[in-house]
Amino acid sequence: MTAIRITGGRVHDPTNEVDGEIRDVCINGGKVVSDVGHDARRIDARGMVVMPGGVDIHAHIAGPKVNAARKLTPEDRRDDPLDRTELLRSGTGGLVPSTFATGYRYSLLGYTTVVEAAAPPLAARQVLAELRDTPMIDSAFLILMGNNQVLFELIRESRGAVSSQLRDAVAWWLDATGGYGVKLVNPGGVEVFKQDNGNVHSLDDEVPGYAVTPRQVLEAIGGAVDELGLPHPVHIHANNLGVPGNADTTLETMRTVSGRQAHFAHLQFHCYGGKPGGQPRSRAPELLDYLASHPEITADVGQVMFGPAVTMTADGPLSAALRDLDGGKWLNHDTEVETGCGIVPYRYRAGSYVHALQWAIGLELFLLGKDPWQVMLSTDHPNGGSFLSYPKLIRLLMDRAFRDDQIGRANQRAIRRTALLDGLDREYTLNEIAIITRAGPARRLGLRHKGHLGVGADADVTIYHDRADREEMFATPRYVIKGGELAVEEGELRRSDDGLLHSSSARFDPDVVRVLEPLFGDRYTVAFEHYPVRDPALREPARIVEAGP
Numbered sequence: 001m002t003a004i005r006i007t008g009g010r011v012h013d014p015t016n017e018v019d020g021e022i023r024d025v026c027i028n029g030g031k032v033v034s035d036v037g038h039d040a041r042r043i044d045a046r047g048m049v050v051m052p053g054g055v056d057i058h059a060h061i062a063g064p065k066v067n068a069a070r071k072l073t074p075e076d077r078r079d080d081p082l083d084r085t086e087l088l089r090s091g092t093g094g095l096v097p098s099t100f101a102t103g104y105r106y107s108l109l110g111y112t113t114v115v116e117a118a119a120p121p122l123a124a125r126q127v128l129a130e131l132r133d134t135p136m137i138d139s140a141f142l143i144l145m146g147n148n149q150v151l152f153e154l155i156r157e158s159r160g161a162v163s164s165q166l167r168d169a170v171a172w173w174l175d176a177t178g179g180y181g182v183k184l185v186n187p188g189g190v191e192v193f194k195q196d197n198g199n200v201h202s203l204d205d206e207v208p209g210y211a212v213t214p215r216q217v218l219e220a221i222g223g224a225v226d227e228l229g230l231p232h233p234v235h236i237h238a239n240n241l242g243v244p245g246n247a248d249t250t251l252e253t254m255r256t257v258s259g260r261q262a263h264f265a266h267l268q269f270h271c272y273g274g275k276p277g278g279q280p281r282s283r284a285p286e287l288l289d290y291l292a293s294h295p296e297i298t299a300d301v302g303q304v305m306f307g308p309a310v311t312m313t314a315d316g317p318l319s320a321a322l323r324d325l326d327g328g329k330w331l332n333h334d335t336e337v338e339t340g341c342g343i344v345p346y347r348y349r350a351g352s353y354v355h356a357l358q359w360a361i362g363l364e365l366f367l368l369g370k371d372p373w374q375v376m377l378s379t380d381h382p383n384g385g386s387f388l389s390y391p392k393l394i395r396l397l398m399d400r401a402f403r404d405d406q407i408g409r410a411n412q413r414a415i416r417r418t419a420l421l422d423g424l425d426r427e428y429t430l431n432e433i434a435i436i437t438r439a440g441p442a443r444r445l446g447l448r449h450k451g452h453l454g455v456g457a458d459a460d461v462t463i464y465h466d467r468a469d470r471e472e473m474f475a476t477p478r479y480v481i482k483g484g485e486l487a488v489e490e491g492e493l494r495r496s497d498d499g500l501l502h503s504s505s506a507r508f509d510p511d512v513v514r515v516l517e518p519l520f521g522d523r524y525t526v527a528f529e530h531y532p533v534r535d536p537a538l539r540e541p542a543r544i545v546e547a548g549p
């Protein structure tokens with residue numbers, strides 16, 4: 001492995017309280033080290049900005065829904081082919097790039113770790129196969145557990161409390177799949193949609209046939225994740241996404257889980273005032289107030305970017321609502337007894353009241369939030385826009401003149417109903433950008449080797465030209481170093497290495513299979529013994545992060 005000394009750059013490493021100091025960063029054996037010998041390769045970073053590699057806490061890059069979206073939108077990718085080269089595989093780009101292209105493009109942006117945020121456990125094989133085919137980035141995936149009939153049975157038995165059986169079941173599921181964390185999507189609501197195209201509307205609506213409520217699912221599964229001590233807390237896509245007035249549901253969900261650690265996904269979609277069926281307005285400031293007094297809760301924004309997107313979600317009823325708005329192509333399927341899935345290609349228009357409001361609410365969350373460690377950058381790729389739009393989003397946060405210009409182009413009736421015209425002059429610093437794009441997500445994910453440049457960290461480093469145009473700066477890093485090797489130079493990939501999978505592991509009583517097996521037998525079309533993914537080619541190598549207090 002190469003020894004490298006990065007000299008003379010301005011280093012932004014918020015985890016280690018380094019804010020723009022000029023200092024060297026030394027790398028050896030794939031790790032950040034305190035020093036290297038004279039024969040180490042030198043990278044002259046004078047006048048440049050040095051940050052840890054980017055960490056995406058919430059994106060959709062692998063698995064059946066991503067693949068189905070690829071099939072559903074051939075027109076999006078036909079015009080963006082990637083040719084095979086001596087080094088690189090061919091592929092297609094667009095909003096949902098093929099596997100290899102996904103890895104290449106994240107790497108070219110300076111990202112080195114990405115979390116697939118919604119994997120059906122039944123599809124873990126496919127998720128693993130695609131992540132293994134996604135080079136250049138380390139990965140992890142979150143397992144969907146909010147609408148699983150077997151878990152519903154256990155929750156009914158415990159009357160919504162955390163039981164040892166439930167803890168064991170959650171740990172068993174992670175062990176069976178290679179998953180890293182636990183995701184709840186519209187808890188209870190997807191099952192109701194699968195039964196009769198319905199949904200739950202409050203945390204206390206009962207799921208017919210199971211006598212469990214969204215609140216019980218949140219308490220029981222969220223509590224089990226917390227008590228197991230998984231490295232990442234429960235990751236929640238709350239009920240009533242996109243529905244005017246849903247800020248009440250979101251606040252109630254936060255109150256239900258508060259006191260325990262929890263992460264709220266794409267908070268922008270959950271911040272709306274108004275009445276269901278009516279026009280939404282912003283209630284982002286109230287949500288931020290709640291966060292300010294509850295440091296145990298974090299969120300990513302799920303910023304909407306004007307232009308094309310592809311919505312893909314386990315939230316089946318949400319997808320059906322988007323189909324009704326859009327009237328174009330859509331796809332919906334049930335994943336047996338454990339989750340659902342819907343895909344709707346979409347376009348966010350600056351002239352639309354609702355879309356401009358969504359765009360503005362995302363910016364409010366970034367700009368009015370007090371603590372950047374608590375509110376992290378995401379577009380819920382590709383739901384709010386492609387990850388390729390991150391540099392533009394960063395410019396919106398860092399460059400007030402640019403932002404004001406963009407605000408002027410958006411639907412003014414929507415903008416007037418937000419705080420964006422209230423002299424909001426905040427401009428993010430480079431350190432704050434480093435927090436919301438790498439240090440914060442890594443800390444929240446419990447990835448201790450990621451998101452910082454202290455001795456012992458993985459040598460994932462991104463070096464940018466310090467350009468006044470922040471969009472250009474973040475779109476074209478000068479160098480990207482991944483795992484201690486130079487991966488990107490001036491917009492060109494130099495290698496195509498496999499990334500490392502991160503899985504988590506928590507102790508459980510193996511006898512839990514005696515409880516699970518008959519419940520599976522009653523419901524699944526696959527045999528219990530064939531459900532866990534044991535194939536070493538898919539599971540290994542992986543960095544296993546042990547659960548613990």
Ligand SMILES: [Zn+2]
Nearest residue numbers: 058117265380
């Ligand atoms: Zn998502």
